[in-house]
Amino acid sequence: xxxxxxxxxxxxxxxxxxxxxxxxxxxxxxxxxxxxxxxxxxxxxxxxxxxxxxxxxxxxxxxxxxxxxxxxxxxxxxxxxxxxxxxxxxxxxxxxxxxxxxxxxxxxxxxxx
Amino acid sequence: xxxxxxxxxxxxxxxxxxxxxxxxxxxxxxxxxxxxxxxxxxxxxxxxxxxxxxxxxxxxxxxxxxxxxxxxxxxxxxxxxxxxxxxxxxxxxxxxxxxxxxxxxxxxxxxxx
DNA sequence: TGCATGTATCGACATTTGTCGATACATTGA
DNA sequence: TCAATGTATCGACAAATGTCGATACATGCA
Numbered sequence: 001x002x003x004x005x006x007x008x009x010x011x012x013x014x015x016x017x018x019x020x021x022x023x024x025x026x027x028x029x030x031x032x033x034x035x036x037x038x039x040x041x042x043x044x045x046x047x048x049x050x051x052x053x054x055x056x057x058x059x060x061x062x063x064x065x066x067x068x069x070x071x072x073x074x075x076x077x078x079x080x081x082x083x084x085x086x087x088x089x090x091x092x093x094x095x096x097x098x099x100x101x102x103x104x105x106x107x108x109x110x111x112x113x
Numbered sequence: 114x115x116x117x118x119x120x121x122x123x124x125x126x127x128x129x130x131x132x133x134x135x136x137x138x139x140x141x142x143x144x145x146x147x148x149x150x151x152x153x154x155x156x157x158x159x160x161x162x163x164x165x166x167x168x169x170x171x172x173x174x175x176x177x178x179x180x181x182x183x184x185x186x187x188x189x190x191x192x193x194x195x196x197x198x199x200x201x202x203x204x205x206x207x208x209x210x211x212x213x214x215x216x217x218x219x220x221x222x223x224x225x226x
Numbered sequence: 227t228g229c230a231t232g233t234a235t236c237g238a239c240a241t242t243t244g245t246c247g248a249t250a251c252a253t254t255g256a
Numbered sequence: 257t258c259a260a261t262g263t264a265t266c267g268a269c270a271a272a273t274g275t276c277g278a279t280a281c282a283t284g285c286a
Contacts, residue, residue, distance in 0.1 A: 017156055018163040018212060021178070027153035027160075034156075037147040037224075039244080040140035043130055047140075050131040060262060065134070072245055074264060093253050093262050099131065104224050111150075111221035112214075152274080173232060185275055187234060206232050206283050 014110040033107045036083030041066055042076050049086060049097050056089075056096040127223040146220045149196030154179055155189050162199060162210050169202075169209040 014033070015026050022030070036042060044066050049057045063073045077097060080086045084103040089096045127146070128139050135143070149155060157179050162170045176186045190210060193199045197216040202209045 017150075017160050018214075018217065020160065020164050022157050022160040024153065024157070027156040030156055031151055031153045034147050034150040037130075038144055038151040040137065040144040041244085043140040043143055043147075044135050044137070047130050047133065047135040051133050058262085068244095069246060070263075071247075071265085075244080078264085090252095090263090095263065101131075101225075104131065108221050108224035111217050111224075154274085171232085181274095182276060183233075184235085184277075188274080191234085203233090203282095208233065 014106040016112065017110055018112055030107075030110055033083055033085075033103075033110075036079055036085055037107070039076070041068060041072070042080055045073070045076055045080065046085065046099060050099045056098045058094045059088075059097060060094065062097075127219040129225065130223055131225055143220075143223055146196055146198075146216075146223075149192055149198055150220070152189070154181060154185070155193055158186070158189055158193065159198065159212060163212045169211045171207045172201075172210060173207065175210075 014030065015022060017030065037046075045062055048062055048065055049055070052061075059073060059077055060070075062077075063070055066073065068076075077086065077088065077095075080097075081088050084100055086097050086099055089098070127143065128135060130143065150159075158175055161175055161178055162168070165174075172186060172190055173183075175190075176183050179186065181189075190199065190201065190208075194201050194210075197213055199210050199212055202211070
């Protein structure tokens with residue numbers, strides 16, 4: 001699976017963009033994070049999950065609000081999870097998604113302390 | 114010119130991603146900002162410009178460090194400028210680029226105050 | 227005026243990305 | 257065990273993106 005290989009190390013990901021020249025690997029890694037944020041559907045999914053009661057949302061409850069197919073929503077949620085921005089926990093038939101605030105904060109901090 | 118139309122309004126751009134459901138237009142606008150950050154070459158250009166003496170860099174001095182063609186660098190610089198992340202000032206034969214810190218900060222703040 | 231130099235644009239191309247419908251997988255409940 | 261339901265994957269496709277070489281544009285200098 002490409003997914004697990006691509007999963008991002010939250011710790012070592014985020015040098016400061018404006019604090020000196022980025023190496024190519026550093027830039028590559030950082031870009032992966034921002035790529036995950038670079039789509040309106042994913043941003044809305046993030047915001048909906050964060051806003052859900054107890055901070056978790058069933059992916060089936062997200063399809064309606066964003067107005068996309070089940071398959072498309074599933075795809076975007078996988079990308080967000082790959083980027084470390086959310087976790088997906090399987091509970092019976094459902095998948096509960098939760099934002100990973102540390103990861104969001106890490107990307108924020110990369111744009112300046 | 115597509116460029117001027119697409120140029121982003123720094124003021125009205127950046128609702129908080131995690132502070133409640135984003136509307137589609139809000140998400141669209143935010144995504145434009147992150148899209149500009151979602152490429153390693155552009156991240157490196159940003160970091161190089163920020164690191165340059167007096168915070169400005171001639172675009173001809175950036176081609177070597179990032180290892181890309183003049184045409185490619187020009188293209189990326191235009192995208193960064195469209196996103197409001199840098200300014201380009203034409204000085205004689207050269208173009209001086211400077212980071213727009215407020216714009217970077219605005220995107221950072223969208224990821225949480 | 228003509229040439230050298232820095233920048234932007236154009237055309238082309240391969241790759242990536244977002245989207246969908248169809249279908250496979252998994253789990254619960256009857 | 258079987259059917260219903262939530263999720264993931266597959267295959268396909270159009271659109272967007274990153275890249276390059278070639279070329280046009282602009283500006284300063286000899």
